[in-house]
Every structure is written in C-alpha cells, then in structure tokens.
Amino acid sequence: MKASIIIIGDELLIGQVTDTNSGFLARSMAPYGWEVSNVRTIADDPDAIREAVRDALEESRVVLTTGGLGPTKDDITKSVLCEIFGGELREDPSVTENIKNVFRKRGIKLNELTAAQAWVPTSASVIQNPVGTAPVMWFETEGPRKSVLVAMPGVPFETEHVFTNAVLPRLLSRFPSPDVIVHRTVMVSDISESALAMRLSDWESALPPHLHLAYLPKPGLIRLRLDGHGHDEEQLKAEIDRETAKLIALLGDNFLYDGDATPAEILLRTLKAAGLTFATAESCTGGNIAHLITSVAGSSESMLGGVVSYSNDVKKKLLGVKADTLETLGAVSIPVVEQMAESACRATGADVAVATSGIAGPGGGTKQKPVGTVCIAATFRGQTVSDTFHFPGNRARVIDRASTTALLLAIRLLRNTNPSITK
Amino acid sequence: MKASIIIIGDELLIGQVTDTNSGFLARSMAPYGWEVSNVRTIADDPDAIREAVRDALEESRVVLTTGGLGPTKDDITKSVLCEIFGGELREDPSVTENIKNVFRKRGIKLNELTAAQAWVPTSASVIQNPVGTAPVMWFETEGPRKSVLVAMPGVPFETEHVFTNAVLPRLLSRFPSPDVIVHRTVMVSDISESALAMRLSDWESALPPHLHLAYLPKPGLIRLRLDGHGHDEEQLKAEIDRETAKLIALLGDNFLYDGDATPAEILLRTLKAAGLTFATAESCTGGNIAHLITSVAGSSESMLGGVVSYSNDVKKKLLGVKADTLETLGAVSIPVVEQMAESACRATGADVAVATSGIAGPGGGTKQKPVGTVCIAATFRGQTVSDTFHFPGNRARVIDRASTTALLLAIRLLRNTNPSITK
Numbered sequence: 001m002k003a004s005i006i007i008i009g010d011e012l013l014i015g016q017v018t019d020t021n022s023g024f025l026a027r028s029m030a031p032y033g034w035e036v037s038n039v040r041t042i043a044d045d046p047d048a049i050r051e052a053v054r055d056a057l058e059e060s061r062v063v064l065t066t067g068g069l070g071p072t073k074d075d076i077t078k079s080v081l082c083e084i085f086g087g088e089l090r091e092d093p094s095v096t097e098n099i100k101n102v103f104r105k106r107g108i109k110l111n112e113l114t115a116a117q118a119w120v121p122t123s124a125s126v127i128q129n130p131v132g133t134a135p136v137m138w139f140e141t142e143g144p145r146k147s148v149l150v151a152m153p154g155v156p157f158e159t160e161h162v163f164t165n166a167v168l169p170r171l172l173s174r175f176p177s178p179d180v181i182v183h184r185t186v187m188v189s190d191i192s193e194s195a196l197a198m199r200l201s202d203w204e205s206a207l208p209p210h211l212h213l214a215y216l217p218k219p220g221l222i223r224l225r226l227d228g229h230g231h232d233e234e235q236l237k238a239e240i241d242r243e244t245a246k247l248i249a250l251l252g253d254n255f256l257y258d259g260d261a262t263p264a265e266i267l268l269r270t271l272k273a274a275g276l277t278f279a280t281a282e283s284c285t286g287g288n289i290a291h292l293i294t295s296v297a298g299s300s301e302s303m304l305g306g307v308v309s310y311s312n313d314v315k316k317k318l319l320g321v322k323a324d325t326l327e328t329l330g331a332v333s334i335p336v337v338e339q340m341a342e343s344a345c346r347a348t349g350a351d352v353a354v355a356t357s358g359i360a361g362p363g364g365g366t367k368q369k370p371v372g373t374v375c376i377a378a379t380f381r382g383q384t385v386s387d388t389f390h391f392p393g394n395r396a397r398v399i400d401r402a403s404t405t406a407l408l409l410a411i412r413l414l415r416n417t418n419p420s421i422t423k
Numbered sequence: 424m425k426a427s428i429i430i431i432g433d434e435l436l437i438g439q440v441t442d443t444n445s446g447f448l449a450r451s452m453a454p455y456g457w458e459v460s461n462v463r464t465i466a467d468d469p470d471a472i473r474e475a476v477r478d479a480l481e482e483s484r485v486v487l488t489t490g491g492l493g494p495t496k497d498d499i500t501k502s503v504l505c506e507i508f509g510g511e512l513r514e515d516p517s518v519t520e521n522i523k524n525v526f527r528k529r530g531i532k533l534n535e536l537t538a539a540q541a542w543v544p545t546s547a548s549v550i551q552n553p554v555g556t557a558p559v560m561w562f563e564t565e566g567p568r569k570s571v572l573v574a575m576p577g578v579p580f581e582t583e584h585v586f587t588n589a590v591l592p593r594l595l596s597r598f599p600s601p602d603v604i605v606h607r608t609v610m611v612s613d614i615s616e617s618a619l620a621m622r623l624s625d626w627e628s629a630l631p632p633h634l635h636l637a638y639l640p641k642p643g644l645i646r647l648r649l650d651g652h653g654h655d656e657e658q659l660k661a662e663i664d665r666e667t668a669k670l671i672a673l674l675g676d677n678f679l680y681d682g683d684a685t686p687a688e689i690l691l692r693t694l695k696a697a698g699l700t701f702a703t704a705e706s707c708t709g710g711n712i713a714h715l716i717t718s719v720a721g722s723s724e725s726m727l728g729g730v731v732s733y734s735n736d737v738k739k740k741l742l743g744v745k746a747d748t749l750e751t752l753g754a755v756s757i758p759v760v761e762q763m764a765e766s767a768c769r770a771t772g773a774d775v776a777v778a779t780s781g782i783a784g785p786g787g788g789t790k791q792k793p794v795g796t797v798c799i800a801a802t803f804r805g806q807t808v809s810d811t812f813h814f815p816g817n818r819a820r821v822i823d824r825a826s827t828t829a830l831l832l833a834i835r836l837l838r839n840t841n842p843s844i845t846k
Contacts, residue, residue: 286717294709
C-alpha cells in the first residue's frame with residue numbers, strides 16, 4: 001500500500017525550518033505495511049499545492065499533507081483543497097467549540113482570526129484537533145479507485161498528536177491491509193562503511209529477494225537495517241531473526257546493539273541492567289552528553305547529574321582539577337579528563353562517569369592541538385580509560401562526535417570490565 | 424531563478440533519518456535569488472529517481488540531488504543518472520587519487536568497494552570531494568534550454584562542504600542572475616500567532632505586492648520573516664529596513680530581536696555587550712540549556728559552566744540546596760530553583776544564571792504537579808526572578824520549552840535590570 005506525503009510551507013523551502021513531520025508519519029505507518037513512496041515539500045502556493053495533490057493522488061491511495069492551515073494570510077491550503085475537492089467553506093460549530101476549549105486551556109481569548117479556522121470545506125469530514133486550533137480535514141476522491149487525502153496542521157506536536165490518536169486508526173480501518181513490512185536494525189561501531197560492506201558481501205548477496213539490507217551511517221556509528229516484505233508476519237519475523245543472528249556473528253566485536261537505539265539509550269540500558277549510576281563532566285561537549293542521556297525517559301533511575309566545566313576556573317572549583325596539571329599540560333589533555341571523570345564520580349556518588357575536554361572550534365586551535373582535538377575519559381569504580389581523538393568538521397559536528405564517542409567509550413568499558421553485563 | 428532539490432534515500436522514507444540537506448541547500452541559495460520550488464524525497468529506486476529527475480528538470484534550471492552515492496549495494500543514483508544523461512561508467516584517476524588521500528587522512532586502507540566510487544559517468548564533469556569518497560557529478564542537459572543537475576553525496580557534512588566550496592561558486596558563474604531576494608527576520612515572544620496577526624493586520628495589508636510576511640511559530644517564540652523580490656538590491660533593502668522599523672514599533676514589548684537568532688544567541692549577545700558571565704543549574708532540562716549556549720561559537724567568552732543536578736542528592740551536594748526546602752516543598756518548587764540559580768553564580772563566579780526544576784515526563788507527574796510543570800529562575804547579581812510554568816507535550820517538548828523559557832527569562836531580566844544593555 002502506497003502513501004504520499006506533502007509538506008506545505010514557504011519556511012521549509014528557504015530552509016528556515018527543518019521538516020520532521022514526514023519522518024514521523026513514515027515511521028508511524030511503516031509497521032502497518034504502508035510504504036511512503038514520495039515526500040513533496042512545496043511552498044504555500046496554490047499552483048504548487050494543486051500540482052502536488054494531483055500527482056500524489058495519482059500514485060498513492062493515501063495522501064497526507066501537513067501545514068498551511070494556520071490563521072495567517074500565508075496559509076492557503078484549506079481554500080485550495082476546497083477548490084480541488086469541491087463544496088464551499090462553511091463554519092463547523094464543533095470546531096468553533098474545540099477552538100474555544102483549546103484557548104480556555106491556554107488562558108487566552110478567542111479572536112476573529114482564530115475563529116476563522118473553524119471554517120472548513122463542506123467536502124471534508126472533520127477530525128477535531130484537541131491540542132491546537134487547526135482542524136484535521138479528511139477528503140475522499142470520487143470514482144472507482146477511491147483515494148483519501150488527510151490535511152493536518154504543520155506544528156510537529158499537533159501533527160503527531162492528531163495522527164497517532166485519530167488519523168492512523170481511521171486509516172487502518174479504512175484500508176485493511178494484507179501486506180506486511182518488517183524492519184530490524186542492528187548497530188555497528190568502529191568500522192568504515194566500505195570495510196563493513198565487504199565483510200558482509202557474501203551474506204548480503206545470499207539474502208532472498210524479499211529481504212533487503214540498508215546501510216545508515218551516522219557520525220561514529222553505522223546502523224544496518226534489514227527490511228522484509230511479505231504476507232505472513234510471523235514467518236517473516238522468524239526469517240529476519242535467523243538472518244540477524246548470522247549478521248551479528250559476522251559483526252564480531254563491531255556489533256554494538258541489536259535494535260535501533262541511540263548510544264545514550266544503549267548506555268542507559270547497560271547501566272540499568274547492572275544497577276549502576278552515571279555522571280558527566282563536560283568541557284567541550286558543554287552539557288550535550290547530559291542532555292542526550294536525560295532526553296531518554298526514565299534516565300533519572302541511573303543519571304545522577306554532572307558538571308559543565310567550561311572555564312578552567314570551574315574545572316578547578318567544582319571538579320578539583322589540579323592547577324598545575326592545567327598549567328603544564330593544558331585543559332585539553334589526558335590527565336585533565338581523567339581527573340574530571342574520577343571527580344565527577346566522587347562529587348555525585350556515581351559508579352560510572354565520562355569526561356570531555358577539547359577544541360570544538362572554530363577558534364582556539366593550535367598547531368599541537370588543532371580544532372577537533374578532543375580528550376575523552378570514562379571511569380567505572382576506579383578503572384579509567386581515556387584517549388585523544390581528532391574529529392573532522394565544524395563545531396556542531398565535533399560536539400556531536402565527541403558526545404557519541406564518550407558514550408561508546410563508557411559502553412565498551414562496562415562490557416569489558418564486567419562481562420556479565422548483557423549486551 | 425528556480426531550483427529543485429531531490430533527496431534520495433530509503434532511510435528518509437521510513438523516517439529513520441531526518442533530511443537536513445534540503446534546508447541547508449535552500450538557505451545557501453536564497454541570498455543569490457534562487458527560489459527552491461520543490462523538494463522531492465524519494466527512495467533508492469530507479470523508477471523514482473528517473474521520474475523525479477525528469478519532473479525537476481522540466482520545472483527548474485538547476486536540480487540538486489543528494490544521496491545514493493555510497494559504496495554499498497543500495498546506492499544506485501550514479502548508474503541511473505548515467506542512463507539518463509548518457510555515456511558509460513569509467514574510472515576517473517583523479518577521483519581514485521582523492522579517495523586514497525581521504526583514506527590516508529582517516530588512517531584506513533582503501534578497499535575495492537570504495538575504489539568503485541571512482542567510477543563516474545563519462546557524461547558528467549567531476550568535482551572532487553575532499554572530505555569523503557563519493558565525488559560530486561555535474562551534468563548538463565542537451566537542447567536549447569540548458570539545465571544543470573548536480574549530484575552530491577548525502578552525508579550532511581560532505582554535502583555542506585562540497586556545496587559551499589565548489590558547487591555554489593560554479594552555479595553562480597554558470598547562471599549570473601539579475602533577480603534578487605532579500606529576507607529579514609524579526610523575533611517575537613509572549614504573544615499568540617493569531618493575536619499577533621490581528622495586531623499586524625493593517626500594516627501587513629498595506630505592504631506592496633513584492634513584499635511578503637511569513638509567520639514561523641517555534642515553541643515559545645514567533646519568527647516573522649519579511650521577504651522582498653526585486654532587481655535593485657539596495658533599494659529593496661532600504662524598503663525592507665523601513666517596513667521593519669514600522670513592524671518593530673507595532674510589536675512593542677513583544678519585540679525580542681531584530682534578526683534570525685536562537686534565544687541562546689540573543690542571550691550571549693546581550694551578555695557580551697554588557698561584559699557579563701553566565702552559568703546554569705539544570706534539573707529537568709538536564710544540560711540542554713548549557714548545550715544550547717555552548718553550541719554557539721565564541722560562547723566561552725561568557726559561559727563559565729554549570730551543574731546538571733538531576734538527583735536531589737546532587738542538588739544538595741553541588742548546589743547547596745537546603746534539605747528542608749527539598750523535603751517540605753519538593754524539588755519542583757520556586758525556592759529550590761531560586762537557590763539553584765543563586766548557588767550556580769556563587770559556585771562558578773558568574774554574574775547571571777538560570778535554573779530549572781520540573782517534571783518532563785512521561786512519568787513522575789502528580790495531581791498537584793502534573794507532567795509539564797516546570798519551575799524556572801533567573802538571577803543577575805542578587806536580583807532573582809522566577810515562575811512556575813505548565814508546558815504541553817511530550818518529554819522532548821517540555822525540555823525544549825523549558826530551555827527556551829529560561830533563556831528568555833534571563834534576556835528579559837537583563838534588559839529590565841539594566842536598560843542600557845542594547846537590544
């Protein structure tokens with residue numbers, strides 16, 4: 001079953017906003033056998049909307065649109081859809097009621113612009129949006145091959161809420177599907193994409209045609225995704241289980257995790273399985289490692305806290321890094337990050353800690369320590385490992401790579417120190 | 424001048440990876456008068472690539488593609504483009520040399536899969552990629568209306584490097600443009616989108632047809648972008664300056680910043696202008712505020728550091744929050760965040776600090792303090808302001824909103840305390 005997505009908004013085409021809705025919608029539909037064949041990102045422009053809707057309805061039974069439903073003048077999706085599907089714009093009292101409720105909760109007064117959002121095409125059936133003022137509109141085409149177009153608001157929080165709670169259930173009952181797609185992801189580290197592809201070549205070539213392997217490199221990591229298409233979900237899953245076991249055996253020490261998880265999630269699961277607590281001491285990563293960890297729901301079970309020691313003074317005051325180490329070796333040095341990591345454990349009472357100190361750039365580089373030089377340490381009950389890395393790229397990329405590398409260092413340290421800790 | 428973008432990769436259509444390349448390309452081209460009329464996100468599928476390339480070449484003089492150029496079996500873009508533009512795949516020795524260089528820098532050995540990336544269509548002119556192994560391929564169509572298609576690698580770091588340094592300069596000399604587009608953004612806070620639209624309605628309606636206003640709501644903020652199209656850049660800029668001045672006057676206290684900047688950037692500029700230093704004390708935001716600040720290049724001038732006090736124990740140990748305050752009022756309370764903020768200043772020596780403590784969810788909510796309840800404080804040399812907020816949405820959204828709100832609270836505190844600080 002094919003679906004097409006249309007993302008509407010001038011702000012996306014000048015790159016001021018990054019679209020996350022298409023990814024969310026695709027991820028949500030994939031488990032039910034829906035394949036997104038196309039995402040079109042277009043302007044708030046009547047011609048562009050007309051053309052994209054026409055093409056999408058030709059290629060897919062389901063077309064999902066987001067955006068262009070706001071109360072302001074640049075939001076024209078509704079009137080263009082009304083023109084395409086017929087009927088006229090008319091006030092829907094149930095939408096007016098919903099808008100009033102949303103505004104009551106937010107403690108603000110309804111005004112006439114927002115009230116106009118209750119005007120919907122008579123050709124649409126309305127799905128209420130309990131978390132925003134733009135209603136969801138469900139259109140069906142005439143003729144033998146009935147297709148559905150669902151227009152949703154573009155604010156990601158609203159899109160996610162209305163799709164999960166109302167649109168997806170209705171799509172599933174409208175198009176019951178015999179087809180099934182199964183995805184399985186395995187995480188790999190410390191190997192290049194091409195070296196990995198060569199190692200997996202024989203196994204990959206022997207895969208049956210309904211199984212497909214995709215390489216998804218991320219900074220410091222590769223995700224391998226095995227996709228299977230078929231009719232019998234149980235059989236397909238069993239087949240993918242068997243192939244995944246072969247794959248993991250081929251990966252050897254480069255195998256990181258069976259599943260699609262971030263390094264922070266993998267570390268947290270490792271910590272929880274062993275009943276351990278965690279802390280951070282960050283200089284160049286500036287709080288990003290703590291942020292990645294605490295972004296995971298339930299992280300408070302293992303995460304105690306940390307210190308962002310951006311200035312040398314804070315490294316001394318809050319982490320007790322020795323002044324003479326800082327003076328003789330500089331802040332970006334192995335002894336400094338080792339002291340930081342060990343001190344983070346002492347200061348917070350955590351079992352495990354990581355520390356970073358480096359030059360994220362664009363300034364601050366020297367001949368000896370160019371931009372991208374980062375010292376990283378991980379410590380677990382007195383055993384400390386550390387290394388100096390040279391990451392390519394701009395500031396954001398150096399911070400990203402250093403954070404991932406620190407998390408991977410902690411995962412490997414825990415696994416090597418305590419082999420009973422489950423992968 | 425119209426451009427189309429095609430983003431190629433199965434991983435994008437199942438939502439495993441979020442496309443950031445299209446936004447980057449659009450942002451880079453906009454100042455030179457290029458309008459991106461369409462972004463197509465398609466699978467690693469020959470038919471989809473053929474169709475997208477055909478449609479894009481029909482509508483635009485310049486088509487940019489990213490992705491599908493890797494060394495693995497799922498990367499088929501190159502062979503499909505060879506089929507469309509003619510010629511055959513042949514090894515380009517200069518690309519082989521470049522790949523060897525890239526591998527030498529990374530300290531890994533060349534293997535045959537990577538070596539195959541040096542095979543390029545004879546119909547393409549090659550642009551070397553100094554930061555990766557997939558070369559950039561520049562194709563030109565035959566016939567009277569010559570169009571250009573540039574195929575670039577999909578790893579964002581590589582895309583950004585090759586586009587900025589090689590592709591964009593070549594496009595600008597290939598298509599010298601008489602047209603110019605000017606964008607200007609103004610940041611607004613503490614007002615709803617519809618209330619703002621009503622306030623601006625008369626001014627917006629009086630704008631000449633070549634000027635256009637767009638509303639870009641972000642959590643806790645609205646960006647207003649004024650776009651102008653014309654031939655005379657100086658005249659257009661002067662016109663947009665005049666309209667922006669009127670707009671800022673209409674915004675009154677809701678005016679936050681003249682320019683497109685994140686709250687962290689605005690705070691850092693305010694701090695630098697006044698020669699002040701900054702620190703954080705984060706519970707529920709878990710390091711995100713420190714991360715947002717330290718993501719900005721040059722932040723080390725103002726940012727001293729901070730504490731992520733996720734557990735109550737760390738709040739007491741590292742920030743000296745009083746045990747009886749925690750016991751009687753709970754960690755999510757105004758006195759706790761005020762103590763945290765003031766203590767962050769004392770511990771680091773900073774002039775200004777913010778602190779957060781709240782329930783990011785999904786667990787941990789109570790009837791009195793449901794998920795989304797966040798106490799936030801900002802302090803500047805002994806003057807502390809604080810408030811309790813209720814943010815809607817999931818964990819990521821609560822962390823995001825709380826971080827933005829804390830930064831805005833610090834910006835407003837500095838402006839109100841010291842009116843000499845420039846906006």
